[in-house]
Amino acid sequence: MTLLTIAWLTLPLFIGFSSYLLPRAGRFLALGVALVSFAYSLWTLLATPSLTLSLLDNFGVTLMVDAFSGFFILTNALVTAAVVFYCWQQNRSKFFYTPAIILHGCVNAIFVCADLISLYVALEVIGIAAFLLIAYPRSDRTIWVGLRYLFVSNTAMLFYLLGAALVYQQTQSFAFTALQDVSSNALGLLFIGLLTKGGIFVSGLWLPLTHSESEAPVSAMLSGVVVKTGIFPLARWALMFPEIDPIVRLFGVGTALLGVGYAVFEKDAKRMLAFHTVSQLGFVLAAPEVGGFYALTHGLVKSALFLITGNLSSRNLKVLRHEPLPRSLWIALAIASFSISGFPLLSGFGAKVLTMKNLLPWQVIGMNIAALGTAISFAKFIFLPSRSEVKASVKPGFWVAMALLIGGLFLANVVYYEAYSLTNIIKPLATIALGWLAYVLIFRQVKLKISHLVEQFDHLIGAMSLILLLLFGMVLA
Amino acid sequence: MLFLLALGCGPQPSIYLAAAAPVQLPQSILEACVFATVLIGFVGIIWKRNLLMKTLAMDVMSTGVIAFYVLVAARGGIFTPIATEKANVAYADPVPQAVILTAIVIGFSIQALMLVGVMKLSRNNPTLDTHEIERSHTP
Numbered sequence: 001m002t003l004l005t006i007a008w009l010t011l012p013l014f015i016g017f018s019s020y021l022l023p024r025a026g027r028f029l030a031l032g033v034a035l036v037s038f039a040y041s042l043w044t045l046l047a048t049p050s051l052t053l054s055l056l057d058n059f060g061v062t063l064m065v066d067a068f069s070g071f072f073i074l075t076n077a078l079v080t081a082a083v084v085f086y087c088w089q090q091n092r093s094k095f096f097y098t099p100a101i102i103l104h105g106c107v108n109a110i111f112v113c114a115d116l117i118s119l120y121v122a123l124e125v126i127g128i129a130a131f132l133l134i135a136y137p138r139s140d141r142t143i144w145v146g147l148r149y150l151f152v153s154n155t156a157m158l159f160y161l162l163g164a165a166l167v168y169q170q171t172q173s174f175a176f177t178a179l180q181d182v183s184s185n186a187l188g189l190l191f192i193g194l195l196t197k198g199g200i201f202v203s204g205l206w207l208p209l210t211h212s213e214s215e216a217p218v219s220a221m222l223s224g225v226v227v228k229t230g231i232f233p234l235a236r237w238a239l240m241f242p243e244i245d246p247i248v249r250l251f252g253v254g255t256a257l258l259g260v261g262y263a264v265f266e267k268d269a270k271r272m273l274a275f276h277t278v279s280q281l282g283f284v285l286a287a288p289e290v291g292g293f294y295a296l297t298h299g300l301v302k303s304a305l306f307l308i309t310g311n312l313s314s315r316n317l318k319v320l321r322h323e324p325l326p327r328s329l330w331i332a333l334a335i336a337s338f339s340i341s342g343f344p345l346l347s348g349f350g351a352k353v354l355t356m357k358n359l360l361p362w363q364v365i366g367m368n369i370a371a372l373g374t375a376i377s378f379a380k381f382i383f384l385p386s387r388s389e390v391k392a393s394v395k396p397g398f399w400v401a402m403a404l405l406i407g408g409l410f411l412a413n414v415v416y417y418e419a420y421s422l423t424n425i426i427k428p429l430a431t432i433a434l435g436w437l438a439y440v441l442i443f444r445q446v447k448l449k450i451s452h453l454v455e456q457f458d459h460l461i462g463a464m465s466l467i468l469l470l471l472f473g474m475v476l477a
Numbered sequence: 478m479l480f481l482l483a484l485g486c487g488p489q490p491s492i493y494l495a496a497a498a499p500v501q502l503p504q505s506i507l508e509a510c511v512f513a514t515v516l517i518g519f520v521g522i523i524w525k526r527n528l529l530m531k532t533l534a535m536d537v538m539s540t541g542v543i544a545f546y547v548l549v550a551a552r553g554g555i556f557t558p559i560a561t562e563k564a565n566v567a568y569a570d571p572v573p574q575a576v577i578l579t580a581i582v583i584g585f586s587i588q589a590l591m592l593v594g595v596m597k598l599s600r601n602n603p604t605l606d607t608h609e610i611e612r613s614h615t616p
Contacts, residue, residue, distance in 0.1 A: 059572045117576050124583045128590060135594070140601055141614045147528075147594045154587055155522060155535060161542050161580055162515065168573055169549045209615065268616075452615065457607055461523050 002053055005065060008040045009112065012105025019098050026097030030084045033101050037077035037108060044070035052114070062175050064114035068239070071292030072111040072225075072232055075299035079224035080104045082404045083217045086307055088397040096136050103129035103221065110229040116164040116174045116190070119233055120157065123197055127153045130226055133218045134210065145213045152206045152460050153197055159468070160193025179237060179244075184475035187244070191234070192468050198230020200285070201255040203467045204278050206460050208262070211277065212270035216310025219270065223277045224303035228295050231281055235288040246360075247474055248285050253366040256282025260373030265448050267317050269309045269381075276377055277302055279370060280340075283351075286367055287358035290351075293415060297339070297351040300412070304336045304405040305381075311394050320384055329394070330386035332402050337378040339409050341435065342371065342428040344420070347412035349428060353419040356427075368431070375435025376443055383439070507548055514541030528595050528605040532588065539584045546577035 012033045019029045043049075044065055051065040080100070087096070106129065109122040127150055134146035164174060166186035171178040179187070192203065199207035207227065211219045238248035259279025266272040280298045284291040309315065313323055325333070339348035352371065359367055453459065518538025525531050554567025558574075595605065602610050 059575075117579070121579060121583065124587065128587060131590065131594075138597075140598060143594050143597050144610055144614045147591060147598070150587065150591055150594075151522075151531070151535070154584075154591075155519070155538070158515075158535075158538050158542050162545060164576075165542070165545050165549050165573065168576075169552075174572075174576070213616070455615075457611055458523050461519075465519070 001049065001051055004040075005051065005053065005063065005112070006055075008036060009063075009105070009109055011036060012101050012108065016098055016101035016105060019101055020094055023094040026092070026094050027084055027088055030097050030101050030104070031081060033104055034077050034081040034084060037073055037104065038081065041070050041073035041077055044073065059174070061113070061118050062115040063112045063118075064176075065112050068236070068292045069111040069232075071296045072228060073108060075228070075296045076104060076107050076111070076225045078404060078408050079221060079299050079303045082303060082307070082401040083221050085397045085400040085404065086217050086220075086395075088400075089395045090397075092136075096133070099129040099132040099136075100221070103133065103226070107225050107229055110232055114176045114236075116167060116176070120161060120164060123160075123193075123229060124154075124157055126226060126229055127157070127197075130222060133221070134214045136218070137215065141213060145210055148457055148460075149206060149210045151457070155461060156193045156196035156203070156464060159189045159464070163187070163189025163191075163193065176233075176237065176240060179241060184472060187475050188468060188471035191247075191471050192464060194230050194234050195251065195467065196230070196464060197227075198234065198281060199227045199278055200231065200234075200251055200281055201258055201467070202454075202463050204255060204259075204281075205455050205463070207278055208271050208274040209455055211274035211306075212268065212315075216307050219274075219310075220303035220306040223274065223306055224299040227277060227281060228284070228299065231285055231291075231295075235285060235291045238285075238288040245288070247471075248288060249360060249363060250474075252282040252285030252287075253363050253370075254282070255279065256286060256370035257366055257373075260370045260377065262450060263377040264373050264443055265446065265450050266377075267449075269312065269315050269317055269320070270306070272317070272377055272380070273302065273305050273309065276340075276374070279374070282370065283355050283367070286363055287355045290354045290358050293347075293412075294351045294355055296412060297347045297409070300405045300408045301336050301340045301348060304332070304402060304409075305340075307398065307401055307405075308333050308336065311392070311398065317380055317384075322385075324385045324387040324390055326390045326392035327386045327388040329392045330384065332406065333381050333384070335406055335409070337381045341375045341378050341432050343432060344425050344428065345410070345413065347409050347415070350413060350416035350419045352428060353424050354416050371428075371431050372435050372438070375432045376439045379436045379439035379443075382436075383444075504548070504552065508545075511541055511545045511548055514538075514544065517541075526606055526608060528598065528607050528610065529592075531607065532591050532595060536584075536588055539588075543577050543581060543584075546573045546580075549573045550577075 015029050015033055019026050045067055048067045049065060053063040055061040103126060106122045106125045113119050113122060131146040131150045134149060135143050163186050167178055167182050168174055170182050196203040211223050214222060234248050238245040256279050259275050263272050263275040263279060266275055284294045308329060311329060312320060314320055339346035342349050342352035515538050518534050518541055521534025521537060522531050525534055550570045550573040554569055556566045556568045558568040558571040598610060599605055
C-alpha cells in the first residue's frame with residue numbers, strides 16, 4: 001500500500017511537468033490524473049485503511065491516510081474532473097493544464113501529509129500554481145488579483161514557517177504529533193498561516209475578490225478544493241488534540257456568521273458565492289469530526305455554482321431579475337441552491353444534519369443563524385425568472401461537468417441515509433421556508449451596500465497582525 | 478543574508494569562525510534581532526506604497542525567518558554538520574538547515590514570480606502605486 005500511495009502522490013507532479021512537452025494532450029492527462037485520484041479516494045473510503053508512513057527517517061516526510069482524508073481527496077478528484085470537462089472544448093493551452101495538474105497533485109499531498117514542513121511546501125506550491133491559473137488570461141486585472149493573492153498567502157506562510165521553527169525548537173520534531181505540548185506562540189503563528197490560506201474569518205477577506213475575479217473554472221477549483229487545503233490541517237489537529245478543538249470550533253462559528261452576513265447583502269452573484277464559501281468553511285470547522293463529508297458536499301455544490309454563474313448573461317443579480325434565464329440553466333442552478341440550503345434528497349441535507357448533530361451546545365445558535373443566512377442568500381438564485389424559450393449558449397462539456405457534480409450530490413446522499421427521520425426533515429424545511437420568507441419580505445428590498453474597505457490590500461496584511469494578537473490571547477486563555 | 482554570516486553557519490564561515498574563536502553573542506540578543514527583522518519586513522509590506530518596495534519588504538521578512546532557522550540550528554553548536562573523521566565537536570543541527578534550504582528555494586521562486594507580475598503591471602501603471610492599481614482593478 002505504501003508504494004501505491006507514493007505512486008499516486010507523485011504521479012501528478014511527473015505528469016504535470018511532462019504535459020509541457022505534450023501540449024496537445026493536456027486535457028487528457030489532467031483527466032487521467034483526476035481519475036487516478038478518484039480510484040484512490042474510493043479505496044480509502046471503502047477499505048478505510050489507517051496508514052501512517054514515515055519516509056526516509058525520523059525527520060523525513062510523514063504521511064497519514066484515513067477515511068477523513070478520503071472525503072477531501074474525492075472532492076479534489078471530482079472537482080478537477082468537472083473543470084477539465086468544462087474546459088474540454090475551450091482550446092486552453094498547456095499554461096492552463098500544467099498548473100492545474102500540479103495544483104491537483106499538491107492539494108492531494110495536503111490531504112495526506114502529517115508533518116509541518118511537507119504541509120508548508122505543498123501549500124506554497126499551491127500558491128504558485130493558483131497564481132498561474134488566476135493570471136492565465138494575462139490581463140492587468142487578473143495579474144493584480146493573482147499578485148494580491150500570492151502576497152497575502154506568502155506573508156501568512158512566513159508566519160507559519162516561524163511557528164514551525166518554534167515547534168522544532170521546543171520538541172525537536174516537525175510531525176503533527178509534536179504539537180501536543182508546544183507553546184502558545186508557536187500554535188498562534190501556525191494558525192495564522194492556515195487561517196489565512198483557508199480563508200477563515202477576518203483573515204479570509206482576501207477570498208471574495210480573488211474568487212470572483214478569476215475565470216469560472218478557476219474559481220470553481222479555488223472555491224471547491226484549494227481553500228480546503230488551509231482548513232484540512234486545522235480540522236486534523238482539532239481531531240488529534242482536545243486543547244485545539246474549541247479554538248477551531250470557535251473560528252468555525254465566527255467565519256460561518258461573518259461570511260453569511262456579507263453574503264445576504266451582496267448583489268453580485270460571484271461575490272456572493274465567494275462570501276458564501278467563507279461561511280461554508282465554517283461549517284466544516286464547526287464540527288471537525290464530520291467535516292470531511294461537509295467538505296465534499298460543499299466542494300461539489302460550489303464548483304457547480306461557479307461554473308453556472310460563469311454562463312449567466314450578467315453577474316449583477318438585479319439585472320438578472322429582469323432577464324429570464326434559460327430554463328435548463330435555471331434547473332441546474334436551483335438544484336445546487338437547494339442542496340446547499342440543506343433540502344432533503346440532496347447530499348447537502350445529510351451533511352447539514354450530520355454537522356448540526358455534532359455541534360457543541362454553545363455553537364448551536366450561531367450555526368442555525370448561519371444556516372438561515374444560507375437559505376436567504378440562495379433564495380436570490382431560486383427566485384430568478386426563467387423561460388424555456390431562451391436557449392442556453394453553453395458547450396456540451398458544461399453539461400458533462402454538471403452531470404458529474406450534481407449527480408455526485410444525489411449519490412453522496414446515501415452516505416448518511418440515517419438522516420431521513422421526520423424531525424430531521426422538518427427542521428431544514430422550516431429553515432428554508434423562513435429564509436425565503438425573510439428574502440421576499442426584507443432582503444429583496446434592502447439597498448444596503450457593505451463597504452469593500454476591509455478588502456483593501458494593506459488592510460488584509462494589517463488584519464493579520466490583529467488576528468495574531470487575538471490568537472495569542474485565545475491560546476493563552 | 479547578513480544574519481547568516483553573523484551566525485556563522487554557512488559552510489565556510491563556520492570553519493573560519495571556529496579558527497578565529499569568535500565572540501558569541503547571547504542567544505537572546507540574536508533572537509531579538511531576528512524577530513526585529515521579521516517585524517520590520519512586515520511593517521514595510523504595509524507602509525510602502527510602491528509594489529516593488531512591498532515585494533522587497535517581504536524579502537526582508539523572509540530573511541528574518543530564514544535567520545531564525547539558522548539560529549535554531551546553531552543552538553547546540555556552530556560546526557557545519559559534515560561527516561568526517563574529525564574529533565567530536567559541537568555540530569549545528571542539520572534538520573532545520575535542510576528544511577530552510579527548501580524554504581529558501583520556494584521563497585525565491587515566489588519572489589521571482591511576483592517580480593515578473595510587477596514588471597507586467599508596470600507597463601500600464603508606471604508608478605506601481607498600489608492604491609492606484611487597486612482603485613482601477615476593484616469592481
